[in-house]
Structure formats: structure tokens, C-alpha cells
Amino acid sequence: MSDAAPRHPVVFTRVGIWRGARVALPLWIGMLPFGLVVGVISAGKGLSLLETLLMSGIVYAGAAQLLALEMWTDPTPVLAVILAAGVVNIRMAPMGAALSPWLDKLRGWQLWGSLATLVDHSFALSMAEQRAGGRDAGFLLGMGLSLWVAWMAASAAGHVLGGAVQLPAGHPLYFGGIAAFSALLVPLWRGPGRDLAPWALAGAVALAAQHLGVAPPLPLLAGALSGAALAAWRETR
Known part of the structure; x- marks a missing residue:
């Protein structure tokens, strides 16, 4: 559960x-x-x-x-x-x-x-x-x-x-x-073993998209979805 x-x-x-x-x-x-x-x-x-x-x-x-x-x-x-x-x-x-x-x-x-x-x-x-x-x-x-x-x-x-x-x-x-x-x-926060990787990926993707000049609010959306996808994948393993 x-x-x-x-x-x-x-x-x-x-x-x-x-x-x-x-x-x-x-x-x-x-x-x-x-x-x-x-x-x-x-x-x-x-x-x-x-x-x-x-x-x-x-x-x-x-x-x-x-x-x-x-x-x-x-x-x-x-x-x-x-x-x-x-x-x-x-x-x-x-x-x-x-x-x-x-x-x-x-x-x-x-x-x-x-x-x-x-x-x-x-x-x-x-x-x-x-x-x-x-x-x-x-x-x-x-x-x-x-x-x-x-x-x-x-x-x-x-x-x-x-x-x-x-x-x-x-x-x-x-x-x-x-x-x-x-x-x-x-x-x-549930500890680095469970949350560090998804949170870090979300932040990195959002910052990268913003650095590339992607118009708001797409950097925020890209970061949120990428972090959520990684967290979901880790939960299903």
C-alpha cells in the first residue's frame, strides 16, 4: 500500500x-x-x-x-x-x-x-x-x-x-x-532517497527551459511534469 x-x-x-x-x-x-x-x-x-x-x-x-x-x-x-x-x-x-x-x-x-x-x-x-x-x-x-x-x-x-x-x-x-x-x-519531503532525484530533475528542467528562452509558463510546466514522471516511474518499480 x-x-x-x-x-x-x-x-x-x-x-x-x-x-x-x-x-x-x-x-x-x-x-x-x-x-x-x-x-x-x-x-x-x-x-x-x-x-x-x-x-x-x-x-x-x-x-x-x-x-x-x-x-x-x-x-x-x-x-x-x-x-x-x-x-x-x-x-x-x-x-x-x-x-x-x-x-x-x-x-x-x-x-x-x-x-x-x-x-x-x-x-x-x-x-x-x-x-x-x-x-x-x-x-x-x-x-x-x-x-x-x-x-x-x-x-x-x-x-x-x-x-x-x-x-x-x-x-x-x-x-x-x-x-x-x-x-x-x-x-x-520524505528524504533524499525518495524525493531528491525528482525534485532536482524538476528544478533542472525548469531552469534549463528558462535559460533557453522558453516563454512562461512552459518552463514551470516542463519542470513539474518531468519531476512527476520520474517520481511516478520510481513508485511503480
């Missing part, structure tokens, strides 16, 4: 939802700079506060939203924006597969709510919870909903503040997002 699988039958409880929501609270700091930037850029592109909140609430994906806003012109290349956002978010597919010990046991709003609010942060900590023997799938939904609230608040704040939030490139606030993503690696 995989070490990612819960050792007991999967349940879905309110206790698990509230626990996930509480665990996610420290990660709100990492959502702040992304949300502020999305709100500021949305205002600069002429989107109203309602339109900004609808985009943040439905799309709920910082990288995809930033990419879409960068491509936002008049007229808007709708098909190109959709394809670009799809490329960025395709990483969600292997995330869902990795969480299948929980997701396969859910139905209806529990399943679709968990998938709709799935982000990198909730995935990483939910995987750590799974590997520790956690069996309450409500943890995943609780984390996703908690982070969704933070994302909406940060996006709204960025839009309302507008021109007042003019942070220069390299401002320390931007490091909050990087720090949050880096911290997510800690609970996922």
Missing part, C-alpha cells in the same frame, strides 16, 4: 473542515502579495471591483489570473487567454490523482467543492496529512475554503487601494509568496 493512503476508512466531517481552515490561517500571509497584485492590475485594466471579485472567486488561481491579465487587451484574445490559463493549471490534474485516496471516497458537493478550492497550498498540506495517516477528507475542503476567503479579501484590497499600492520590483512583500511556497516543501 502507498504511504499516501490513509490507514483507516476515509470520513468527511465538520471537525475536519474546521481543522483544515485553522491550519491554513498562517498561509494567508503568502496569499497577500499575490492577491494585492491581482487586485491592482485588475483595476489598472479597467475591471470593476465586482468583476475582479468574480474572476478571483471563480478562477481562484493566482498564476492563471496574472497571466490572463497580462494578456488582457482590447479586443481581448479570449481563446489565447483560455489556453494559457489551461497550461498553467494543468498541474492540478496530477494533484487530484495524488489525493485520490481521499477524493475517490467523496461524492456530490464534498467532491466538487474540494476540487474547486484545490490550490498548491491545500494540496501540499493535505498530502502531508494523508501520509501521516489522516482519514478526514474534510481537511482538504476546509483548507481550500479558508484560503479562498484570504484570496478574495486580498484581491478586493488590492483593487480598492489601487494606485496606493505601487510596490517597486523586488519589494520584500513579494517574497511572502515565495516563502509560502518554499515552506510547503517541508512537510512533503
Whole structure:
């Protein structure tokens, strides 16, 4: 049996939802700079506060939203924006597969709510919870909903503040997002014997693609897929 699988039958409880929501609270700091930037850029592109909140609430994906806003012109290349956002978010597919010990046991709003609010942060900590023997799938939904609230608040704040939030490139606030993503690696690390090679390959491929001038977000996608492929191959041996 995989070490990612819960050792007991999967349940879905309110206790698990509230626990996930509480665990996610420290990660709100990492959502702040992304949300502020999305709100500021949305205002600069002429989107109203309602339109900004609808985009943040439905799309709920910082990288995809930033990419879409960068491509936002008049007229808007709708098909190109959709394809670009799809490329960025395709990483969600292997995330869902990795969480299948929980997701396969859910139905209806529990399943679709968990998938709709799935982000990198909730995935990483939910995987750590799974590997520790956690069996309450409500943890995943609780984390996703908690982070969704933070994302909406940060996006709204960025839009309302507008021109007042003019942070220069390299401002320390931007490091909050990087720090949050880096911290997510800690609970996922299972030792050099299992994770060093896939993680190193992912980083090397992404850096090589960027060095060759491949347009974003393809370097990130290439690194993620190569690392995931190596990890999957090693698991099946």
C-alpha cells in the first residue's frame, strides 16, 4: 500500500473542515502579495471591483489570473487567454490523482467543492496529512475554503487601494509568496532517497527551459511534469 493512503476508512466531517481552515490561517500571509497584485492590475485594466471579485472567486488561481491579465487587451484574445490559463493549471490534474485516496471516497458537493478550492497550498498540506495517516477528507475542503476567503479579501484590497499600492520590483512583500511556497516543501519531503532525484530533475528542467528562452509558463510546466514522471516511474518499480 502507498504511504499516501490513509490507514483507516476515509470520513468527511465538520471537525475536519474546521481543522483544515485553522491550519491554513498562517498561509494567508503568502496569499497577500499575490492577491494585492491581482487586485491592482485588475483595476489598472479597467475591471470593476465586482468583476475582479468574480474572476478571483471563480478562477481562484493566482498564476492563471496574472497571466490572463497580462494578456488582457482590447479586443481581448479570449481563446489565447483560455489556453494559457489551461497550461498553467494543468498541474492540478496530477494533484487530484495524488489525493485520490481521499477524493475517490467523496461524492456530490464534498467532491466538487474540494476540487474547486484545490490550490498548491491545500494540496501540499493535505498530502502531508494523508501520509501521516489522516482519514478526514474534510481537511482538504476546509483548507481550500479558508484560503479562498484570504484570496478574495486580498484581491478586493488590492483593487480598492489601487494606485496606493505601487510596490517597486523586488519589494520584500513579494517574497511572502515565495516563502509560502518554499515552506510547503517541508512537510512533503520524505528524504533524499525518495524525493531528491525528482525534485532536482524538476528544478533542472525548469531552469534549463528558462535559460533557453522558453516563454512562461512552459518552463514551470516542463519542470513539474518531468519531476512527476520520474517520481511516478520510481513508485511503480
